[in-house]
Amino acid sequence: MRMRRPKNRGLWWYFVSLVFVIILSFLLLLSILAYLYISLGNDLVQHRNPFPPILTIILFSLILGTTITLTVGRKVLAPIADLIKAAKEVSKGNFEIHLDESHRVGEISDVAHHFNIMVQELRSIETLRNDFVVNVSHEFKTPLAAIEGYATLLQDDSLSKEEHDEYTGMIIDSARQLTTLSGNILKISKLENQELLTEQTEYRLDEQLRQALLLLEPAWGPKQLSLNLDLEELRYYGNEELMMQVWLNVLGNAVKFTPEGGEISVSLRPGPSWITAVISDTGIGMAPKVRKHIFEKFYQGDPARSAEGNGLGLPLVSRIISLSGGTVEVSSEPGVGSAFTIKLPGPVNVK
Known part of the structure; x- marks a missing residue:
């Protein structure tokens, strides 16, 4: 009762x-x-x-x-x-303060209740801020340590040409990782403080998906992945640059976690009020615990692959889709693969 x-x-x-x-x-x-x-x-x-x-x-x-x-x-x-x-x-x-909410005076009880909610939100923000600082520091520390280490090795005059080229290549890769990381941090910081999309134009969404796959050909080509495309021709009104970032991140993850000889499927379907894009793979899949956190900043379900990313790609995808008025969902099973379903608002112009 x-x-x-x-x-x-x-x-x-x-x-x-x-x-x-x-x-x-x-x-x-x-x-x-x-x-x-x-x-x-x-x-x-x-x-x-x-x-x-x-x-x-x-x-x-x-x-x-x-x-x-x-x-x-x-x-x-x-x-x-x-x-x-x-x-x-x-x-x-x-932020560990808690007021008693059981006072019989209505106004005092309400003030205590909302004060406790405020403190709880401040505590959550403080935790997120501390985690963000720790994660950023860690992500910057790894490539910086690599650059310092290989630069020190290059000071050895007895290095062979092969060793010299290997070390300079590692420095270049670490520098590119830093560039990508700082760029993603700036992007997600800007998007989190943005409520409306700007610079929207009308363009072919199916062609954009094909362009994204072509840009990723150096990644999926050597792995001999099969591509299964089912893209209907349609035009979409939105921010072309940000949507390209969405496709590159989702498709890039599909390529990264799909073993050699696997398959990636991409479908694009128009509807009366929604556009539905589904990107699936036959990769390693995700456990429920990992799937729950993939849209959190700096989260990486596979620590062994931390050098291949910085945990900001999918949070960027989630924020861009949210600003576009759409939704993104993921279904995945370990050893079976993953499928990302992205819905964008219409109406749609089909040609």
């Missing part, structure tokens, strides 16, 4: 109640003293009371009202003091 949350009373209700209690106490005390004064008559004077009745009423009312105000006020304002203290801790970088 679902428990009902107790209905919170507003802050105004508590203060009105406080004032009402003070006035009621004052009137009650005034009535009692007035009754005693009338009943006893001049007995108060005969006993030479040092305090006139009016002053006595005021004194007792002040004492009673102050006591009630301090007691209730401290209880009501204590959560506000806790909020101020917690805000000071957050300003110092402490």
